[in-house]
Amino acid sequence: MNEIILKVNNLTICYKNALVPVVKNLSFELKRGEILSISGRSGIGKSTIVWALMEMLSEYNAAATGSISFKGKVLHYHGSDLKEKTWDWREISLVPQASMSGFNPLFTIGETLMEMLNVYEGPGQKERKKERIYELLSMVYLEKNIYNCYPHELSGGMKQRAAIAMAIMFHPEVLILDEATTGLDLLIQAEVLGMILELKKRENTSILFISHDKQISSSFCDRQIVL
DSSP: OOSEEEEEEEEEEEETTOSSOSEEEEEEEEETTOEEEEEOOTTSSHHHHHHHHTTOGGGGTEEEEEEEEETTEEEEEEESOOSSOSSOTTTEEEEOTTGGGOSOTTSOHHHHHHHHHHHHHOSOOHHHHHHHHHHHHHHTTOOGGGGGOOGGGSOHHHHHHHHHHHHTTTOOSEEEEESTTTTOOHHHHHHHHHHHHHHHHHHTOEEEEEESOHHHHHHHOSEEEEO
């Protein structure tokens, strides 16, 4: 767990037309196999940090300075324009905030997961990809029949697990969970967190856990950063 896999150095982020930065001079390190929490009140900039890590600031009309390094790859922020991605979903993946409502209601869960596979692996080999999706559903404790279900047919906890299945599709080395348990009742929260712990042990994944709930963060994570 001593290997540093992700490092953020002096990251400052400001939304255009804002008077002050929402994130200022933030530095932290994430070690391999570690669960690191970033917690704090709503509006403090937690999700903004996620957009910077995922190289999506320009989509939110924000710009940054500072650097982010991942396994020797270094992203130097000098504003908002990035000519190309430094890493992709197969290396650092995200379960975004409100992911439960992020599925297209016109597509089944299986169709959504298949589309993701096609984006990164190209079309074809449908049966092999279908078996891979069944494997992913099993990893997050969902039955095969979920493949043919539409989002409105699933509970909140089931949709959250389906979102995690999409995020772990390519065995990412860093998994970012942005408010992964928000909106779930206590029993479902415990189930989702337990499942994440099992995945972390199985894959030795490093996890960045974003939450406003300091109690969950302190009990679930190895280390905690409070903004």
